[in-house]
Amino acid sequence: MLDDFDRRILRMWQTEPEMTAADLAGALDVPTARVTRRIERLRETGVLRGVSAVIDWAALGYGVEVSLRIQIDKTVAGAFDAFMAAARKVPEVTEMQSFLGRVDLRLTVIARDMAHWQSLYRDRILTLPHIAEIEALMHVATVKTDQALPI
Structure with a gap:
């Protein structure tokens, strides 16, 4: 279901969840549109369920x-x-x-x-x-x- 590119996005996002799609694209050295499409697919397939604030x-x-x-x-x-x-x-x-x-x-x-x-x-x-x-x-x-x- 996940390929290496998906895993790279998820690994980076887990360590720095405040990163935008543009930030991720820059860090991965790929176009922002490619990261945006992958993020949308990860949401559609239910891998990414949402973004939340962690409150202490x-x-x-x-x-x-x-x-x-x-x-x-x-x-x-x-x-x-x-x-x-x-x-x-x-x-x-x-x-x-x-x-x-x-x-x-x-x-x-x-x-x-x-x-x-x-x-x-x-x-x-x-x-x-x-x-x-x-x-x-x-x-x-x-x-x-x-x-x-x-x-």
């Missing part, structure tokens, strides 16, 4: 991150969908992943401080529907975070 939530005053492992009460029809719909409405839930196995879902939740976390947990998280079991894991440190792929 800690810099905005959120000092607590918690990972929640949740088991859903699967004896209730539609419980999984009802839980996910309700959890999506909690703005402090920054990520939700589903799993096969003992844990059904993992939520990442941010809070300003421990008092805010306690309020969120009691008033928003524990009131989510169809929770059979929940385990909270307090985030201590990020050991590795890397969105770059080995292209």
